[in-house]
Amino acid sequence: MRTEDHPIEYLTFEGEIPAGTYGAGTMKVWDSGSYSAEKFREDEVIVTLRGGRVSGKYVLFRTRGKDWMIHRMDPPADPSLEPMPDVVEPMLARLGKLPREDGAYGFEVKWDGVRAIAHADAGHLGLTGRNGTDFTPRYPEVRELAGNLGSRRLILDGEVVAFDPDGRPSFERLQSRMHLGSDAAVRRRMGEIPVTYVIFDLLWLDGHSTLALPYRDRRKLLAELSLAGPSWRTPGHREGDGAALLAASEEQGLEGIVAKRLDSAYEPGCRTGAWLKIKNHLTQEVIVGGFTAGTGGRAANLGALAVGIHDQEGRLRYAGKVGTGFTEATLGVLHRELEALRSPQSPFEGRQPPKGTVFVAPRLVARVEFREWTRTATLRAPAFKGLVPDVDPASVVRES
DSSP states (O other), X not given: XXXXXXXXXXXXXOEEEOTTSTTOEEEOOOOOEEEEEEEEXXXXXXXXXXXXXXXXXXXXXXXXXXXEEEEEOSOOOOTTOOOOOSOOOXXXXXXXXXXXXXXXXXXXXXXXXXXXXXXXXXXXXXXEOTTSOBOGGGOGGGGHHHHHHTTOEEEEEEEEEOBOTTSOBOHHHHHHHHSOOSHHHHHHHHXXXXXXXXXXXXXXXXTEEOTTSOHHHHHHHHHHTOOOBTTEEXXXXXXXXXXXXXXXXXXXXXXXXXXXXXXXXXXXXXXXXXXXXEESSEEEEEEEEEEEEOOGGGTTSEEEEEEEEEOTTSOEEEEEEEOSSOOHHHHHHHHHHHHTTBOSSOOOOSSOOOTTOXXXXXXXXXXXXXSEEOTTSOEESOEEEEEOTTOOGGGOBOOO
16 A cells, blocks of 8 residues: 655654554564665556565556555575674684694785774675774775675675875874764865775675685685775785795784684684784783873873783783873873773772872773783883774783
8 A cells, every 4th residue: 555755764763653643653664775766657666675674676566546566576585595694793813823734724914903894785884893883984985885886785804994105004093083073073084094994804795694614715705706996905815825924014014914724614703723813013902991190291191001901810900001102192082081081999900000090990992012021911111002992891811
C-alpha cells in the first residue's frame, strides 16, 4: 500500500511514538542501504536494492488505486552469503625478533600511525579504532575510498598515517589530526596535514568472511582489488628475506617491520605469535598517571609526565618520567586533557614518582620511544611521541 511521504529523519529514527500522537507505536528501521533506479514512472518502478538484509533487482507496479505489487527480477542471492559484521577487532602482533623460518613468513613495513578497521558498504565508509571509536569524522579524505569501490562491500584492516615531507610516516604529525573539536577544524587541517589510509589486510569481501583464509590468500585477494588513490594505498609485502626489509626500514628511519605467517588465519582481538613486530627503535605504550610543573621556558606548562604500565596482576606500576619530545601543540593538548583529570590520590602502586607530582586519573595512553629498560623496570631516556587514542588503559602492559 502506498503511504504519504515521510520525513527524511525517518531513515534513522527508531523508537516508541507515544499513544495519542500521530504515528503512535513502534518505529523500527528494518533495513538500510542504497538503490539505483532503472525505471521510475507513475505506475512502474524498477530498482536494484543494496541493503543489509535485502539486495537484488525488483519491479514495483501498480495494480489498482493505491495498491502495488512487487516482484524480484534477478535470480535469488547466493544462499551462502553472510551479513557484514558490524565490528571486527583488529588482530595484534607480539614484539619479537626475525623468525628463523624466514620462508614461512610474509614481511611488511610497520606503519607509525593509528590502527583502523574500514567498513566499505556500497558507497559508504566507516573507520573504527581499536577500542570501537568512530574515526570517520576525523579523517574525511579517506571516505572517497568507498566511492572508488562503487557497489562493492568489504572490510579492510590498515593504519591511518601522516607522512612527513620526506615521505616517512610521522606519528608526531598525526597528533594534530587526532584531537580536533569540530568539522571546520578538521577541514582546515586537512590541507596542511593530509592523511593516508595504508591497507594491509582484507577481512570480508562481498558477502563472505576471509578471516579463516591464510594470510597469503588474503593478501592475494587484496592485491586484486588494486586499492590505490589520493588518500589510500596498498603497499606490497615480501615473502621471505625479512632481514633485507628490516635493514631497508632502518636505513630509511622507519619504526620496523611486521612478520606474518603465510599460513595464519586472522584472529580478531588476539595477540599471537603468528604476527611478530620487529622494531628498529624501542617504543612502548604507557599510561599517564601524573605530571610535574615546567621550569624556565616551560614554567607556564608541564615539565614531565609520570607514566606507568600494568604488571601481571593488573596493578599500575610507576615506570619513570617523560620530559622530552613535546611540541607546542602537544603541550597544549596535554595541558587541557590533564587539567580535567586531576586527582588527589596517586594511581600508582608501590614505588612512587618524585615529590611534587600532580596526580591524574589514569585514562590517557601515550606512546614513547626509549633506549632500554633499567633493572628497576624504569624507562631509560624516554621521549614522548604522542597520545594514542582508542586504546584501553587496562590493556597497557610491558612489551618484552
